[in-house]
Amino acid sequence: MTILRLALRNIIGTGIRAWLNALIISIGLVAATWNQGLVSGMDEQAAQASQAIEYGGGQFWHERYDPYDPLTLEDAHAPLPPALQELVDNKKATAILVVQGSIYPHGRMRSLLLKGIDPGQGILNFATASLADNAAAELPILIGERMARAIGLTSGEVITLRWREPRGAFNAQDATVTHIMKTTVSTIDNNQVWLPLAKLQAMARLPGQATLVVLAPGTPPPGSLPGWIFRDSDYLMRDLRELVKTKSYGRVVFLIIFLSLGMLAIFDTQVLAIFRRRREIGTLVALGFTRGQVIRLFTLEGALHGVLAVILGALYGLPLLWLQARAGFAVPAGTEDMGISIGERIYPVYSAGLTFSIILIAMVVTTIVSIMPTRRIARLKPTDALRGRMS
Amino acid sequence: MTGNHLIRTENLVKTYPMGLSQITALNNVSLVFGAGEFSGLVGPSGSGKTTLLNIIGSLDSPTSGGAEVLGRRIEKLSHREAAELRNHSIGFIFQTFNLLPVYTAYENVEFPLLLLKTPAGQRKKMVMEALEWVGLADRGRSRPSQLSGGESQRIAIARAMVKRPPLLLADEPTANLDAENSHHILQTMEKLNRELGTSFLFATHDEKVIGYLRRKITLVDGRVAKDETFPSPAGKGV
Numbered sequence: 001m002t003i004l005r006l007a008l009r010n011i012i013g014t015g016i017r018a019w020l021n022a023l024i025i026s027i028g029l030v031a032a033t034w035n036q037g038l039v040s041g042m043d044e045q046a047a048q049a050s051q052a053i054e055y056g057g058g059q060f061w062h063e064r065y066d067p068y069d070p071l072t073l074e075d076a077h078a079p080l081p082p083a084l085q086e087l088v089d090n091k092k093a094t095a096i097l098v099v100q101g102s103i104y105p106h107g108r109m110r111s112l113l114l115k116g117i118d119p120g121q122g123i124l125n126f127a128t129a130s131l132a133d134n135a136a137a138e139l140p141i142l143i144g145e146r147m148a149r150a151i152g153l154t155s156g157e158v159i160t161l162r163w164r165e166p167r168g169a170f171n172a173q174d175a176t177v178t179h180i181m182k183t184t185v186s187t188i189d190n191n192q193v194w195l196p197l198a199k200l201q202a203m204a205r206l207p208g209q210a211t212l213v214v215l216a217p218g219t220p221p222p223g224s225l226p227g228w229i230f231r232d233s234d235y236l237m238r239d240l241r242e243l244v245k246t247k248s249y250g251r252v253v254f255l256i257i258f259l260s261l262g263m264l265a266i267f268d269t270q271v272l273a274i275f276r277r278r279r280e281i282g283t284l285v286a287l288g289f290t291r292g293q294v295i296r297l298f299t300l301e302g303a304l305h306g307v308l309a310v311i312l313g314a315l316y317g318l319p320l321l322w323l324q325a326r327a328g329f330a331v332p333a334g335t336e337d338m339g340i341s342i343g344e345r346i347y348p349v350y351s352a353g354l355t356f357s358i359i360l361i362a363m364v365v366t367t368i369v370s371i372m373p374t375r376r377i378a379r380l381k382p383t384d385a386l387r388g389r390m391s
Numbered sequence: 392m393t394g395n396h397l398i399r400t401e402n403l404v405k406t407y408p409m410g411l412s413q414i415t416a417l418n419n420v421s422l423v424f425g426a427g428e429f430s431g432l433v434g435p436s437g438s439g440k441t442t443l444l445n446i447i448g449s450l451d452s453p454t455s456g457g458a459e460v461l462g463r464r465i466e467k468l469s470h471r472e473a474a475e476l477r478n479h480s481i482g483f484i485f486q487t488f489n490l491l492p493v494y495t496a497y498e499n500v501e502f503p504l505l506l507l508k509t510p511a512g513q514r515k516k517m518v519m520e521a522l523e524w525v526g527l528a529d530r531g532r533s534r535p536s537q538l539s540g541g542e543s544q545r546i547a548i549a550r551a552m553v554k555r556p557p558l559l560l561a562d563e564p565t566a567n568l569d570a571e572n573s574h575h576i577l578q579t580m581e582k583l584n585r586e587l588g589t590s591f592l593f594a595t596h597d598e599k600v601i602g603y604l605r606r607k608i609t610l611v612d613g614r615v616a617k618d619e620t621f622p623s624p625a626g627k628g629v
């Protein structure tokens with residue numbers, strides 16, 4: 001208690017220097033918390049968007065379907081089992097057929113996926129209704145903005161789709177772009193075109209067949225269906241979560257930079273304090289302090305910088321972070337293609353656990369750098385200290 | 392312990408390595424001090440006064456020989472035991488006052504009692520009493536930076552005396568003070584010596600201090616050259 005009291009008084013007596021050190025660390029704390037909030041917010045928004053736009057309430061995949069291996073697509077389709085068909089009929093699910101195809105924009109071949117979906121479906125929240133516009137074109141297609149940019153297509157233009165029928169024959173048909181959709185979910189955009197399910201089934205000679213079936217959110221999946229595998233939201237979100245995580249690693253840099261700066265400042269302060277206050281150290285020993293107590297005093301003083309940093313960080317950080325969470329963070333242009341579906345504004349979501357770990361890390365590191373210079377005290381002879389000498 | 396001696400040093404030797412050779416700061420010092428003494432180590436600069444005082448105060452350990460201080464063998468004490476001895480039984484006064492700069496005068500005087508875990512009520516009484524001894528009861532709230540040299544040293548005396556130790560060690564307590572303040576603090580210490588029975592041991596070459604001593608031990612090159620006692624302080628008021 002005596003030591004804590006003295007440490008507090010000493011650090012307050014240091015004045016501006018202590019607060020400056022604390023300020024640097026607090027910036028690291030606030031920046032790291034903000035950053036974590038941003039990443040969590042992004043994660044959450046991406047998850048919500050992906051669920052609404054791509055994953056629905058889980059999906060049944062044909063057992064051969066592997067989204068990462070287009071070569072599997074040739075075999076990854078089958079007629080719907082009655083249980084799934086029933087769900088589709090009741091608008092509790094919608095079927096998607098995926099076929100490999102290619103286009104020749106500007107004379108260069110480009111492989112892509114042809115995805116058939118029911119234009120009238122109401123489960124995934126994107127503009128499939130535009131495919132219902134049969135009057136406008138015999139074969140309407142829907143593409144995303146990124147795809148449109150990549151192949152230089154505008155709405156209303158015609159492009160030739162090519163695909164392979166079963167048994168190897170190639171076929172081709174002109175398609176009209178009836179709509180270009182703007183979406184945050186790049187996985188329904190990049191390198192694919194959407195067309196009416198029935199048309200694709202006819203083109204590929206796979207009537208009634210599908211590659212996957214998306215359930216409406218909240219729909220309980222039917223029990224095991226031979227030949228089909230149920231992928232729940234957690235499974236479908238896994239890649240997304242990984243992606244968000246790797247993206248957030250780079251940003252821990254904030255914490256590291258400011259913590260290191262703060263640590264350097266504290267280390268420096270400590271070394272200087274021990275040097276400047278050697279006579280005081282001698283006095284404390286003469287008054288009955290053990291070396292251990294002197295070391296504890298200086299360690300505590302250093303570590304209190306961490307506490308000051310938390311206080312300071314809370315003072316300006318809490319309102320700042322709260323404002324951010326309310327107003328959202330405008331995503332700078334150019335970050336849109338980073339592979340995560342993010343909206344134009346990210347609303348940070350702070351987690352108590354993460355914030356607490358950040359604070360804990362800062363405290364632990366502060367304490368460690370505070371202890372390091374005190375090894376000098378252990379070597380300091382009280383008689384030398386009292387003479388104002390270092391030993 | 393034999394008799395009522397407070398300190399007994401036996402053939403104390405302290406050497407410091409100095410390049411290839413060594414400096415002998417204390418050379419076979421054997422002295423005995425009793426309770427209630429008002430004694431001083433005098434001698435030229437570098438004669439070993441501070442070194443002897445520090446060993447007696449358990450801040451330093453002898454190279455050979457030994458010392459018994461308040462019944463404890465100084466050379467055998469662990470760091471912790473030495474700290475405890477200083478904390479309980481020895482007061483220190485320094486040339487440079489060495490008040491804790493962040494504490495008020497009151498808190499400086501209170502500090503040793505906090506280390507001793509004296510209960511709060513008793514603590515307050517003891518601190519006020521100590522401040523009265525040195526005539527600074529009204530300056531408790533001042534910071535060391537607001538005190539004059541003489542006042543600082545008087546606060547330092549109060550801090551050293553507040554726990555009523557049997558032994559007080561003072562290394563050049565007047566070196567940074569003018570004549571008037573020197574006499575003031577010496578009179579204060581003499582009074583405390585008389586009233587509380589505290590044994591004072593000075594290290595000094597200040598004639599003003601020497602004038603108050605009842606025993607004067609002269610060190611020359613780390614040896615006891617002379618050990619004189621005066622029935623009453625020789626040159627009081629010099």
Ligand SMILES: Nc1ncnc2c1ncn2[C@@H]1O[C@H](COP(=O)(O)OP(=O)(O)OP(=O)(O)O)[C@@H](O)[C@H]1O
Pocket residue numbers: 384407408414415416434435436437438439440441442443594596
């Ligand atoms: N830490 C040390 N390392 C080396 N030599 C030392 C050390 N401390 C003291 N000495 C030497 O020991 C001798 C005695 O020193 P001490 O400080 O005891 O003298 P003193 O009588 O107190 O002198 P002064 O009147 O100047 O204070 C001196 O020669 C000094 O240089």
Ligand SMILES: [Mg+2]
Pocket residue numbers: 440441442562594
């Ligand atoms: Mg000296």
